[in-house]
Amino acid sequence: MSLNWENSPATADYSIEELVITVLAEQFNNGEQATNGMGSFIPVAAFMLAKKTHAPDLIWLASSIGLECRPERIPASTLEAPLWRDSIMYLEQYSDFWDLVQNNWINKFCVGAGQLDQYGNANNSVIGGSDYHRPKVRLPGTAGLADLCSLNKKLYYWNLNHSPRSLVEKVDFISGAGYLDGGDARERLGLGDGPQLVVTNLAVMDFHPDSKRMRLKSVHPGSTVEEVQQATGFELLIPEEGVPNTRVPTQAQISLIRDVIDPDGMRNK
Amino acid sequence: MQEKITSLEEAIAPIRDGDVVALQIMATYAAPMTLVRELIRQKKKDLGLVVLIGGIAVDWLANAGVINRLIGAAVTMEQFGLCQQYRKAVEQGRIRVEEISESVLNARLGAGARGLPFLTTRGAIGTDLMKENSDNMKMLDDPFGGMPVMACRALVPDFALIHAHRADRYGNIQYEPGARWPDLAIMPKAAKHVVVTAEEIVDSEVLRRHPERTILPGFKVDAVVEVPNGAHPTSFFPNYGYDTQFHREWTSVSRNDEKATEFIDRYIRSPASQSEYLELIGGEERLEYLKEWEGKR
Numbered sequence: 001m002s003l004n005w006e007n008s009p010a011t012a013d014y015s016i017e018e019l020v021i022t023v024l025a026e027q028f029n030n031g032e033q034a035t036n037g038m039g040s041f042i043p044v045a046a047f048m049l050a051k052k053t054h055a056p057d058l059i060w061l062a063s064s065i066g067l068e069c070r071p072e073r074i075p076a077s078t079l080e081a082p083l084w085r086d087s088i089m090y091l092e093q094y095s096d097f098w099d100l101v102q103n104n105w106i107n108k109f110c111v112g113a114g115q116l117d118q119y120g121n122a123n124n125s126v127i128g129g130s131d132y133h134r135p136k137v138r139l140p141g142t143a144g145l146a147d148l149c150s151l152n153k154k155l156y157y158w159n160l161n162h163s164p165r166s167l168v169e170k171v172d173f174i175s176g177a178g179y180l181d182g183g184d185a186r187e188r189l190g191l192g193d194g195p196q197l198v199v200t201n202l203a204v205m206d207f208h209p210d211s212k213r214m215r216l217k218s219v220h221p222g223s224t225v226e227e228v229q230q231a232t233g234f235e236l237l238i239p240e241e242g243v244p245n246t247r248v249p250t251q252a253q254i255s256l257i258r259d260v261i262d263p264d265g266m267r268n269k
Numbered sequence: 270m271q272e273k274i275t276s277l278e279e280a281i282a283p284i285r286d287g288d289v290v291a292l293q294i295m296a297t298y299a300a301p302m303t304l305v306r307e308l309i310r311q312k313k314k315d316l317g318l319v320v321l322i323g324g325i326a327v328d329w330l331a332n333a334g335v336i337n338r339l340i341g342a343a344v345t346m347e348q349f350g351l352c353q354q355y356r357k358a359v360e361q362g363r364i365r366v367e368e369i370s371e372s373v374l375n376a377r378l379g380a381g382a383r384g385l386p387f388l389t390t391r392g393a394i395g396t397d398l399m400k401e402n403s404d405n406m407k408m409l410d411d412p413f414g415g416m417p418v419m420a421c422r423a424l425v426p427d428f429a430l431i432h433a434h435r436a437d438r439y440g441n442i443q444y445e446p447g448a449r450w451p452d453l454a455i456m457p458k459a460a461k462h463v464v465v466t467a468e469e470i471v472d473s474e475v476l477r478r479h480p481e482r483t484i485l486p487g488f489k490v491d492a493v494v495e496v497p498n499g500a501h502p503t504s505f506f507p508n509y510g511y512d513t514q515f516h517r518e519w520t521s522v523s524r525n526d527e528k529a530t531e532f533i534d535r536y537i538r539s540p541a542s543q544s545e546y547l548e549l550i551g552g553e554e555r556l557e558y559l560k561e562w563e564g565k566r
Contacts, residue, residue: 038347065448077348079296081506093454098372132401138359141343146370147392177395189395190416
């Protein structure tokens with residue numbers, strides 16, 4: 001890519017999806033291996049953007065199947081064959097993927113969750129109802145999330161609907177272990193790494209290194225700390241030194257997203 | 270050698286109400302959809318369904334009252350959204366979900382395939398999955414002194430239903446290289462009986478040209494049926510893509526019980542054969558279109 005992305009100026013012409021993509025892209029670097037799940041246009045766009053800018057040697061495993069794939073643009077599904085185009089290897093059987101993942105290969109996962117709580121526990125299983133077997137809402141299910149959360153991976157969550165319903169004090173069901181009850185609860189079970197960042201339509205959050213509570217890292221231009229707190233179902237940690245604005249995308253990043261990576265606008269679906 | 274070729278009716282007939290049936294499927298791809306439709310046509314009931322990631326098939330089986338429990342990691346049609354008939358059945362208590370993660374399913378079927386009581390994983394530790402499924406998942410001390418692991422009880426389905434690229438009359442099954450994700454490695458090996466539909470039945474000599482593509486030996490397979498386009502409306506790499514229009518037609522009615530049932534009457538209960546079904550969904554023109562998909566190499 002001859003485009004000079006390093007010195008490209010910031011732009012005010014971006015959508016929230018594009019901002020979330022650029023924030024996430026910064027988290028993926030050369031020498032790391034990352035994978036995406038289904039319905040994951042934002043993570044896929046972030047990986048593709050990282051590879052086209054600062055991280056050409058990021059190893060991307062498309063939907064746990066196509067290693068180092070090279071799709072020309074984001075297709076209509078992040079699970080199906082068009083995404084695995086030009087892979088160097090297929091992990092043909094799903095046991096091939098889990099054999100690699102259960103050790104410390106494939107170390108980053110970017111994913112969405114129906115509910116996420118103050119300790120980064122994720123729920124994609126059931127919401128409400130009298131008990132687990134009579135839920136108010138049956139969500140798709142954990143798929144591989146439960147595994148990736150417990151297998152020493154770094155997890156990056158995205159959420160385009162920051163609200164007290166999606167960011168809750170305690171998830172109704174832990175389908176993916178975050179920091180559990182906080183502190184060293186996760187470590188005591190022998191689980192390494194864990195949730196790193198939560199990027200929403202309003203803000204970016206990380207986790208306090210000791211308490212493991214979710215902490216406001218930056219607010220997107222146009223939102224305020226108060227607004228973000230109001231839209232969150234629990235008390236966010238607010239750093240005393242203040243909360244900066246999220247860095248906005250550059251012109252180069254935006255043109256890569258719009259013209260090269262995702263001309264069909266899958267990120268908006 | 271024993272011949273395994275049979276009809277859809279005969280292939281599915283031995284499945285008894287209450288059996289545990291493992292289905293090859295992953296959201297929108299590679300499901301043996303004619304076998305799914307045959308389960309509905311034969312009015313099977315109270316089946317336990319094992320899936321990695323269930324899609325439209327699970328929604329249909331839920332509407333038709335074929336299944337009353339599901340053992341699997343997820344159910345969704347990915348870009349086409351949640352399976353609404355399945356979701357409603359779970360919320361109303363008509364389907365009981367034994368949710369397990371992918372590595373747990375891998376371990377449970379792996380143990381089943383190898384004749385072991387359990388295999389272990391370190392996935393899913395710390396989640397609530399174990400709490401709701403303590404009959405099948407238990408923490409176990411490492412006898413060699415490391416961190417505890419999760420023991421996952423062997424799962425032996427009564428039947429495995431799969432769709433493959435080709436087979437011979439003796440039940441040797443070939444699959445094209447590529448993604449074989451919806452669990453062709455262990456699921457059929459774990460099951461007591463295996464029923465296969467194949468895009469084509471060929472002479473054994475054709476299989477012998479590419480023995481590396483044979484994924485199941487005939488002695489492990491009970492029944493084989495030739496069904497071209499047998500995965501429709503799911504995709505079948507590299508032969509054809511998923512049918513977007515057909516999935517959308519389903520999701521446009523799937524929130525409404527009556528309309529969903531009408532859809533199933535029209536597309537599943539009415540057609541007398543796979544060729545009638547294929548005519549209904551748009552015939553040769555539609556099938557040609559699905560062959561020209563983005564994933565085709």
